Amino acid sequence: MTQPLLTARGLVKRYGRVTALNQADFDLYPGEILAVIGDNGAGKSSLIKAISGAIRPDEGEIRLDGQVVDFRSPMEAREAGIETVYQNLALSPALSIADNMFLGREIRKPGFMGQYLKLLDRQAMERIAREKLSELGLMTIQNISQAVETLSGGQRQGVAVARAAAFGSKLVIMDEPTAALGVKESRRVLELILDVKSRGMPIVLISHNMPHVFEVADRIHVHRLGRRLCVIDPKQHTMSDAVAFMTGAKAPPPEAMAA
């Protein structure tokens, strides 16, 4: 296999007397969908937050493209090309789709108006937003300037995914993207995830939904007790195996432990 895009070695994060991450390792390869599964409290969220810059691990190192990185905020991770689709989506309901996609990285008009009067380039932002949504086949959303609150749950998810895919240059992290959605909308979001992947963007998918994980993931990272227990191939293991590993009911095969 090629060199991993993102690696983490020996991550430790303690909250008081609770150890959320205990010497956790992590590897993401270019172009893959890596699912991260684990029981509640296994430390999935802490692992993902460490990678997306939301927390700083107490020990251990994270390497992106072989370079050691140390993110102090989600902004720094974003600047390095790591985009996160949060479970709560991090959208502002009253703002338009275009405004939301460019929140925090707005485009200004060139020249005097933009530089001194900080005038926004609405046309450019709306054009790019429309392009990005079209690329992902999301133009059932007709009016780019309509407020996000008028969209359905699946459409909002679509906007959040499109934002991440548009600006992420290295990888996209998705936290429970289908948890709040119905059957049909989940289907749409899964297609969206595969779309993003087909454009070469690696994805870290956190999910509790085993059928979804087994459907789209190339590899499955099983997290248990604050560390990586094993990495399994969804084609060679069943969902019951995965659940058994992550709950400790069954020991994983030794070759998976080495991965």
Next chain:
Amino acid sequence: MSEAAGTRPKKQDFENTLDMSDRTVAAFEGNEKNALDRLQHFLHGNPTMVPVIVLLVSVIAFGFVAGSNFFSAFNLSLIMQQVSIIGILAAAQSLVILTAGIDLSVGAIMVLMSVVTGNLAVSMGVPAPLAVGAGMAGGTLAGMMNGLLVTRFKLPPFIVTLGTWNIFFALTLWLSGAQSIRSQDIDATAPLLKFFGQSFRIGGAQFTYGSILMVLIFAVLWYMLNRTAWGRHVYAIGDDKEAAELSGIRTNRTLLSVYALAGLVCGIAAWASIGRVGSVSPQSFQEANLQSITAVVIGGISLFGGRGSIIGPLIGALIVGVFNSGLRLAGVDVLWQVFAIGWLTIIAVGIDQWIRKLSS
């Protein structure tokens, strides 16, 4: 690992029936049933239309009730003069309310800074432009104090500004010795302080520079809120602060700038208020805080933040002025003016809640 790339995902058994199901779910369309629903949708998209309609209706209604005295260009321009100070304070208040906060200290900052300006220019002989500048700088500092307490110490805006309201009021009494600065003293030493009280005539209408200033402030704030990234961030913070933070907005910095800007606007209002009143009185504008909130609420800005246009409070202030003027000209006792404004406020919040139902 590449075999799945580009191909359609394999469906799961229970999803096979999906092909036969109604596919319209993802399409966006209005499914308004009747005129009331359509009105609700329209107002949801155009929240400023409520105050605009109320203003037009009340102007026409009072035109009938109070007769031609009310409808004259002079009276209408007089209303603008009367609401100019509350209007400017409402502009400052709107900024804070858009972030889902509230600023009870706007009036107190204004009065304190008018005393600072007056004392410097009249009693201490500081050149008038410097004194005016000091008032604006002081207003900005006072606003920053509110902002720091809200962002750095995570205190609720209501409590912070309730406290600073009292603090600024006490400072006002201390600095002024509870004495007014008389109009003729200002004329003699620093006439610049009364600049915004001067007026010019167009036909029958008489505009003070203070009314023009109010409109200008609203225009500048409208530009900032709607045409700059900063403005979008203000709305996003009021909408959902956590989401704004995760989107990469430095929320505390933006919030601090909002409170500081509100303070600056109050400092400008201080200068305008000297022209409006003609003197510097530490006891004036005691109810300005609450009147500014009234104008904002009637103007359709949601107290829950993130919703409404900055033009609304300008209209809101004018509505209050129209009610007061119309009822006075119709010979109605002052107490019924207050009564009417009270109901108007409650109805405005009721309409806001009704419109907001759509978003949940």
